[in-house]
Amino acid sequence: MPEILTLVGKGNANGEDIETALELAAQRIQSGQLVGIPTETVYGLGASANSDVGVKAIYSLKGRPSYNPLICHVSSLEMAKHYGQLNATALSIAARFWPGPLTLVVEQSPSCPASSLVTAGLSTIALRMPEGLATRLIERTHAAIAAPSANRSGKLSPTTAEHVAAEFPGSDLLILDNGPCSKGVESTIVRIDGEKITLLRPGSIMLSDIEKALGRNGVRTGMQEHNHENAQIIAPGMMKSHYAPDAALVLDCTQPPGGASLLGFGQFGQEHQGPVANLSLAGNLMEAAANLYTYLRRLDETGVNTIYVNPIPNVGIGMAINDRLKRAAAPRNEGQYDDT
Numbered sequence: 001m002p003e004i005l006t007l008v009g010k011g012n013a014n015g016e017d018i019e020t021a022l023e024l025a026a027q028r029i030q031s032g033q034l035v036g037i038p039t040e041t042v043y044g045l046g047a048s049a050n051s052d053v054g055v056k057a058i059y060s061l062k063g064r065p066s067y068n069p070l071i072c073h074v075s076s077l078e079m080a081k082h083y084g085q086l087n088a089t090a091l092s093i094a095a096r097f098w099p100g101p102l103t104l105v106v107e108q109s110p111s112c113p114a115s116s117l118v119t120a121g122l123s124t125i126a127l128r129m130p131e132g133l134a135t136r137l138i139e140r141t142h143a144a145i146a147a148p149s150a151n152r153s154g155k156l157s158p159t160t161a162e163h164v165a166a167e168f169p170g171s172d173l174l175i176l177d178n179g180p181c182s183k184g185v186e187s188t189i190v191r192i193d194g195e196k197i198t199l200l201r202p203g204s205i206m207l208s209d210i211e212k213a214l215g216r217n218g219v220r221t222g223m224q225e226h227n228h229e230n231a232q233i234i235a236p237g238m239m240k241s242h243y244a245p246d247a248a249l250v251l252d253c254t255q256p257p258g259g260a261s262l263l264g265f266g267q268f269g270q271e272h273q274g275p276v277a278n279l280s281l282a283g284n285l286m287e288a289a290a291n292l293y294t295y296l297r298r299l300d301e302t303g304v305n306t307i308y309v310n311p312i313p314n315v316g317i318g319m320a321i322n323d324r325l326k327r328a329a330a331p332r333n334e335g336q337y338d339d340t
């Protein structure tokens with residue numbers, strides 16, 4: 001059974017308990033074990049990035065293909081530079097958005113201490129400095145923490161500690177519970193190659209935000225089409241089917257059949273006759289993102305065959321929501337699964 005250490009609420013949120021929990025988690029990570037880690041995006045399944053044993057355990061528990069590399073989470077810029085080569089563009093972006101929900105894919109530094117399993121044989125490495133408690137855990141472990149989302153490969157990402165426990169019921173995973181994740185969708189991933197910036201995965205930080213921070217236009221190279229072929233080269237993990245509930249999804253549906261299960265958004269969700277989980281009655285996309293995985297899980301757990309989904313405006317974080325929904329709705333052929 002996974003063990004959940006609660007860091008918020010339930011009366012034990014004092015500093016001392018948090019420090020004890022972090023120390024326990026750090027010890028596990030330093031001895032090559034896994035820990036469920038809260039971040040602002042989704043919960044991660046963390047191990048020391050430098051430990052072959054720990055990283056192997058991540059791939060094995062998730063059932064993740066070994067060619068799909070992991071994000072290394074750092075607690076300082078200094079640590080990031082130890083792992084990856086941060087050029088002027090990367091440094092400006094990091095200065096503006098770290099800690100935060102942004103992952104930078106850069107060339108590895110010559111002395112990168114990460115296990116070669118983390119990068120799956122690529123010359124590049126994905127680096128992110130998360131917000132809050134995760135950073136304090138990384139500080140204690142004195143190494144980057146490799147952490148994919150803490151779900152079984154191809155399944156919905158977890159946004160609560162309970163989701164993580166439900167994904168791995170037979171494991172003895174230690175999970176740090178810091179309440180629901182505030183963002184709810186995975187980090188934006190960009191590849192930085194000289195001055196060129198390429199969006200690999202949309203998230204709550206937009207390319208336009210990055211352009212603004214850099215004070216220049218034209219960094220937008222368009223999103224890579226994450227299909228099976230070029231996914232091998234650019235971003236091994238980004239295949240078409242992913243984030244999949246057990247039920248089939250029908251997207252962009254304004255008039256779902258009466259009685260059907262509906263993942264609603266705004267006014268559409270209000271009119272439906274049948275089970276509804278409305279991502280945001282007010283039509284607020286940030287709120288919708290934070291609720292996305294929890295509400296999808298909730299509807300999926302009722303055992304329905306099909307979940308209908310209202311149209312989500314494709315602006316701002318709505319693009320990340322639609323990206324995840326599209327993958328969740330994609331045909332689930334063997335070998336097409338992924339767990340970005």
Ligand code: TXA
Pocket residue numbers: 039041042043044045068069070071103105119122124125126128130147148149150185186187189200234235236237238339340
């Ligand atoms: O918000 C997040 O990013 C969460 C939290 C836990 O930090 N993590 C997460 O990790 O979503 P994961 O493993 O589920 O997704 C990481 C994605 C994968 O699609 C992987 O292929 C890609 O990052 N990736 C990792 N290293 C890469 C690299 N060197 N080049 C291109 N893509 C890479």
Ligand code: MG
Pocket residue numbers: 148149150157339340
């Ligand atoms: Mg994932």
